Amino acid sequence: MESTLQEMRDGASVLDLEPKSTVAGGVRDVYGEDTATEDQLVTPWSLSVASGYSLLRDPHHNKGLAFNDKERDAHYLRGLLPPAVVSQEVQVKKLMHIIRQYQLPLQKYMAMMDLQERNEKLFYKLLIDNVEEMLPIVYTPTVGEACQKYGSIFGRPQGLYISLKEKGRILEVLRNWPEKNIQVIVVTDGERILGLGDLGCQGMGIPVGKLSLYTALGGVRPSACLPVTIDVGTNNEKLLNDEFYIGLRQRRATGQEYSELLHEFMSAVKQNYGERVLIQFEDFANHNAFDLLAKYGTTHLVFNDDIQGTASVVLAGLVAALKLVGGTLADHKFLFLAGTGIAELIALEMSKQTNMPVEETRKRIWLVDSKGLIVGSRKESLQHFKKPWAHEHEPIKTLLDAVNDIKPTVLIGTSGVGRTFTKEVVEAVASFNERPIILALSNPTSQSECTAEEAYTWSKGRAIFASGSPFAPVEYEGKVYVPGQANNAYIFPGFGLGLIMSGTIRVHDDMLLAASEALAAQVTQENFDKGLIYPPFTNIRKISAQIAANVAAKAYELGLATRLPQPKDLVKYAESCMYSPAYRSYR
Numbered sequence: 001m002e003s004t005l006q007e008m009r010d011g012a013s014v015l016d017l018e019p020k021s022t023v024a025g026g027v028r029d030v031y032g033e034d035t036a037t038e039d040q041l042v043t044p045w046s047l048s049v050a051s052g053y054s055l056l057r058d059p060h061h062n063k064g065l066a067f068n069d070k071e072r073d074a075h076y077l078r079g080l081l082p083p084a085v086v087s088q089e090v091q092v093k094k095l096m097h098i099i100r101q102y103q104l105p106l107q108k109y110m111a112m113m114d115l116q117e118r119n120e121k122l123f124y125k126l127l128i129d130n131v132e133e134m135l136p137i138v139y140t141p142t143v144g145e146a147c148q149k150y151g152s153i154f155g156r157p158q159g160l161y162i163s164l165k166e167k168g169r170i171l172e173v174l175r176n177w178p179e180k181n182i183q184v185i186v187v188t189d190g191e192r193i194l195g196l197g198d199l200g201c202q203g204m205g206i207p208v209g210k211l212s213l214y215t216a217l218g219g220v221r222p223s224a225c226l227p228v229t230i231d232v233g234t235n236n237e238k239l240l241n242d243e244f245y246i247g248l249r250q251r252r253a254t255g256q257e258y259s260e261l262l263h264e265f266m267s268a269v270k271q272n273y274g275e276r277v278l279i280q281f282e283d284f285a286n287h288n289a290f291d292l293l294a295k296y297g298t299t300h301l302v303f304n305d306d307i308q309g310t311a312s313v314v315l316a317g318l319v320a321a322l323k324l325v326g327g328t329l330a331d332h333k334f335l336f337l338a339g340t341g342i343a344e345l346i347a348l349e350m351s352k353q354t355n356m357p358v359e360e361t362r363k364r365i366w367l368v369d370s371k372g373l374i375v376g377s378r379k380e381s382l383q384h385f386k387k388p389w390a391h392e393h394e395p396i397k398t399l400l401d402a403v404n405d406i407k408p409t410v411l412i413g414t415s416g417v418g419r420t421f422t423k424e425v426v427e428a429v430a431s432f433n434e435r436p437i438i439l440a441l442s443n444p445t446s447q448s449e450c451t452a453e454e455a456y457t458w459s460k461g462r463a464i465f466a467s468g469s470p471f472a473p474v475e476y477e478g479k480v481y482v483p484g485q486a487n488n489a490y491i492f493p494g495f496g497l498g499l500i501m502s503g504t505i506r507v508h509d510d511m512l513l514a515a516s517e518a519l520a521a522q523v524t525q526e527n528f529d530k531g532l533i534y535p536p537f538t539n540i541r542k543i544s545a546q547i548a549a550n551v552a553a554k555a556y557e558l559g560l561a562t563r564l565p566q567p568k569d570l571v572k573y574a575e576s577c578m579y580s581p582a583y584r585s586y587r
């Protein structure tokens with residue numbers, strides 16, 4: 001796409017045309033609709049035409065050596081670059097060569113962050129074209145280490161920090177962000193970063209990483225994405241005593257102080273960006289996550305990735321796994337090490353399939369938490385989201401005893417505690433199942449309930465295994481086993497795209513089921529032959545388009561989509577909305 005003088009006159013950066021351009025009276029988004037009013041554009045920032053040296057320093061428009069001679073003349077770049085002109089493909093090749101030479105994943109992560117700050121399109125091109133190799137760098141497991149060391153590696157701000165210091169001024173803070181046409185916000189309070197616990201303000205790496213996947217995997221344009229970290233303090237003593245810690249040096253605010261800050265944030269977001277901005281809650285601890293979802297689910301477009309996205313990806317994997325093990329969901333018995341959100345969606349789908357009330361289907365599902373099996377006698381002391389799982393049973397203290405008693409066909413771990421699927425546990429599950437389904441969802445790799453090698457070895461090659469963080473293929477008795485990655489990264493980018501492109505104003509559980517169904521349908525016979533229950537990430541953009549289309553179709557069916565008329569072919573429409581990392585030519 002070429003930029004024109006007309007667009008320059010319209011006030012946008014001559015280069016900032018994908019996909020918005022500033023027009024009199026508002027901002028047009030990719031769909032050609034006005035999405036922001038003049039009032040919303042009152043900011044300390046002014047749009048300017050980047051050229052010359054500042055163009056090379058502008059990550060949104062910089063192309064480095066890929067500026068051709070005409071562009072170098074037109075934009076005052078002569079002499080600022082060496083004479084060679086290279087294609088984006090060659091730039092990617094060169095960078096991959098450099099990145100592959102780094103020994104440590106964190107060095108690769110920092111090289112990627114540096115690239116993102118230097119040349120955004122090249123960052124996304126590289127990530128999209130090398131998704132299987134680079135996902136473990138910009139996402140789990142490496143992003144976990146990056147958060148732990150975020151204070152030391154902090155360079156430039158990559159998102160908005162909203163701390164207790166900004167109480168009463170959050171709207172003002174939102175307006176400091178240079179992009180106005182925001183479509184997705186990923187927000188964390190840093191209390192449960194992956195399975196690494198409370199990382200306070202340093203949790204920022206997670207919204208940044210999730211949003212880079214929104215763009216790379218789901219095609220949401222980068223300028224529409226806003227990473228936010230709410231800093232209410234941290235209970236992490238190590239960080240509180242770390243001179244490089246970047247957050248508030250106080251213990252976590254709770255109760256009214258916490259809820260008031262969150263409420264101000266939620267209200268300011270709606271006031272500044274309107275009703276159709278998607279707010280994704282990420283890595284909040286369960287004791288806040290369920291309440292926030294319930295509180296804002298009826299007034300805002302909110303989605304909890306850890307509860308809802310994970311539930312959707314797990315359900316997809318289970319539906320696919322049934323092709324390998326046979327039976328319906330209701331024929332199986334599930335044991336969870338934590339994970340009530342996932343359990344609920346499975347019970348809901350089972351209920352839809354069997355016409356049994358959800359209260360009945362829940363009885364096929366058992367949960368163990370830090371105190372043992374969740375049973376009726378514990379009901380009084382249980383958090384409200386655990387109560388539906390308190391079935392009548394004798395108390396059981398350990399996971400191994402629960403496995404031996406319940407005899408599940410499916411074992412799912414999401415407690416954030418590593419190595420809880422011990423040899424005895426895996427052997428027990430394998431002893432009463434020909435093909436036990438074992439999902440070790442906890443991230444990063446260090447917190448995985450077991451490794452792929454352990455799952456295959458201890459089950460004598462019979463486990464159908466997937467994990468939250470990736471594991472390399474395993475050779476066991478001469479056969480190679482390829483583990484799948486059960487991670488919400490399959491779902492949230494396409495799910496969010498589906499909501500955005502249809503202008504959906506509320507999330508509904510049926511949309512999560514629709515996303516699951518779309519993902520499960522993408523698993524091919526070739527994948528099944530390898531024992532995989534998820535498709536490879538290489539095709540993720542196509543998969544995301546299918547998920548987006550299914551989610552949008554459900555939103556239209558439920559009357560929750562506001563972008564009318566409904567496009568005829570939603571898959572094609574989703575694909576057409578996707579951000580392209582290819583360079584545009586600048587006249």
Ligand SMILES: NC(=O)C1=CN([C@@H]2O[C@H](COP(=O)(O)OP(=O)(O)OC[C@H]3O[C@@H](n4cnc5c(N)ncnc54)[C@H](OP(=O)(O)O)[C@@H]3O)[C@@H](O)[C@H]2O)C=CC1
Pocket residue numbers: 192193194195196284285286287305306307310313337338339368369370371414415416417441442443444447467468469486487488489
């Ligand atoms: N693969 C994926 O896509 C995803 C993976 N995850 C991973 O799941 C993990 C947990 O996330 P989340 O549930 O949000 O975390 P929370 O910290 O909010 O909850 C943890 C749960 O695990 C239970 N638990 C803690 N220790 C044990 C133990 N030793 N035995 C049994 N249960 C225990 C807790 O029980 P109690 O209530 O009794 O304290 C609690 O219910 C993280 O590692 C995260 O990375 C999360 C989202 C997506």
Ligand SMILES: CC(=O)C(=O)O
Pocket residue numbers: 140193194195283305306442443468487488489
């Ligand atoms: C994947 C993810 O969202 C988590 O581990 O929290």
Ligand SMILES: [Mg+2]
Pocket residue numbers: 194282283305306
């Ligand atoms: Mg998460």
